[in-house]
């Protein structure tokens with residue numbers, strides 16, 4: 001019952017986002033054919049507008065778009081004559097997905113580890129070292145970190161390719177550049193969560209049972225400390241998805257970000273709408289999965305209960 | 309009866325931003341096999357810190373054991389290596405903590421939490437461990453043990469959680485059970501049930517129990533001996549009858565006046581007289597008697613010098629200058645202890 005409710009809400013959310021994007025997109029000034037207006041005769045332009053339904057009144061365009069959307073058809077691209085929006089996404093998304101997921105894994109695995117180590121060495125050298133690193137990681141933006149990484153690891157030491165995409169080696173530097181800031185944030189978050197948990201009475205209870213410290217940390221500490229951190233994975237995924245745009249540009253990665261940015265400058269309406277809906281869907285699904293895992297880890301929340 | 313645990317001149321301090329908190333400043337007591345000893349005193353007098361020192365549960369970074377000794381079965385256990393202490397904790401000495409609501413892991417089934425201790429200290433098979441947990445849940449009066457086994461702490465009431473914690477502490481049949489205010493956080497009716505359970509267990513398993521409480525009413529019901537603590541020191545200790553009928557310390561008199569009077573057959577509650585004032589600052593505890601600032605019998609020497617321990621019977625001792633052979637008159641305050 002809960003799942004059904006959630007899925008309906010998700011569909012509703014996607015519809016609202018589609019509608020808002022549609023309205024905002026058409027209220028900013030600009031015309032997809034602005035650059036062609038000088039060279040092409042008026043009749044040709046009119047034909048092209050008709051092809052993309054742009055001659056229809058907006059409400060009609062809106063309904064036509066929703067009809068296609070319901071069949072998972074995101075329509076043709078105005079800029080690209082050969083590829084429609086579905087193809088653009090299918091072409092660009094794999095690279096973006098690899099980049100985003102790999103960064104997410106790096107950020108979570110190393111962030112959690114760092115946070116746990118720091119907490120267990122509270123006020124010790126390892127604590128200060130990891131938190132110093134975390135502050136650096138948070139304050140250096142990825143568009144500065146990326147060129148630095150390229151300069152040392154690719155150009156000077158030749159350990160990785162400078163740019164482009166293809167083999168697994170190509171994915172390392174961009175993933176690291178993208179993951180550093182979220183890794184640092186996860187580490188700080190996990191540290192404070194872990195510190196709080198290790199001060200709880202039930203940790204004393206476990207200690208009084210005579211359990212060894214590693215058992216206490218793993219079975220009683222980490223699991224409970226993870227709960228608040230899980231709720232942070234949703235926004236983190238959002239950050240990594242949008243963050244890819246900059247990194248894709250710097251490393252010349254054929255991801256989806258390029259199409260999204262170009263489409264806005266070109267007023268390529270179907271691409272703007274299509275990519276926005278696509279990204280929102282991914283986000284909404286991610287949040288849903290996070291919510292489910294939250295409920296699995298924390299028995300106090302039941303799948304049958306309402307939201308928060 | 310053989311001596312099970314002996315605490316001698318235990319001193320514990322905490323490092324804080326404000327300086328050193330001298331929480332326990334020389335505590336002495338002992339407990340024999342099969343005995344129930346009550347440790348009584350106002351909140352903040354160092355009862356929990358004493359219990360945690362015995363169990364080696366003090367937060368390592370901020371606490372300092374400044375001196376003293378704790379012997380268990382004749383063996384010194386203060387400062388025992390971690391591994392050896394882990395063997396003792398949960399198997400020889402069990403602890404029931406003050407707050408049942410927060411002392412269970414919220415994301416772990418209660419059965420597994422009890423099983424953990426058994427697995428640690430025995431080499432039982434899986435099914436033996438399970439059977440033992442069910443047996444323990446039965447023992448502490450939890451109905452439907454098979455069903456409860458799978459539940460999480462939030463599905464249990466406070467009283468039930470305390471029963472689970474008791475089951476956990478008893479899981480390996482410890483010789484000594486330390487119950488740190490086991491009923492403070494519970495409803496009055498539940499309090500009585502938990503006390504009855506502890507009494508019952510003590511009889512059935514012959515476990516020695518250190519019952520920490522600030523409630524003298526509880527003491528009279530359960531304990532054979534009492535140690536009264538004030539500002540990190542045991543100021544009086546003795547058999548229950550000695551403490552209730554012939555108390556030798558003005559603080560104990562105050563405590564007796566501040567609880568409904570315990571008398572068989574007397575159901576009328578006497579007037580409650582709280583002790584005025586508050587305990588001394590533990591950052592800079594007084595050099596003399598810690599109770600001097602609140603004591604209506606305080607003399608000059610009380611402020612200058614910590615009173616020695618005086619014995620009025622082989623089992624009854626107190627730290628108060630009034631018991632000194634040179635003190636003015638002893639009769640007056642014996643009377644004062646009875647009726648005011």
Ligand SMILES: Nc1ncnc2c1ncn2[C@@H]1O[C@H](COP(=O)(O)OP(=O)(O)O)[C@@H](O)[C@H]1O
Pocket residue numbers: 322323324329331349350351352353354355356357358367370590
């Ligand atoms: N971790 C700690 N850091 C600093 N002071 C502490 C700490 N734990 C206990 N204390 C102090 O030790 C004193 C005794 O505390 P406690 O033993 O808990 O009292 P109670 O008799 O109520 O159980 C109190 O003054 C308390 O403030």
Ligand code: SF4
Pocket residue numbers: 557558559597598599600601603604605606607610615627628629630
């Ligand atoms: S020593 Fe002095 S101040 Fe302390 S309790 Fe006895 S009479 Fe009171």
Ligand SMILES: [Mg+2]
Pocket residue numbers: 355356357406488489
């Ligand atoms: Mg306490």
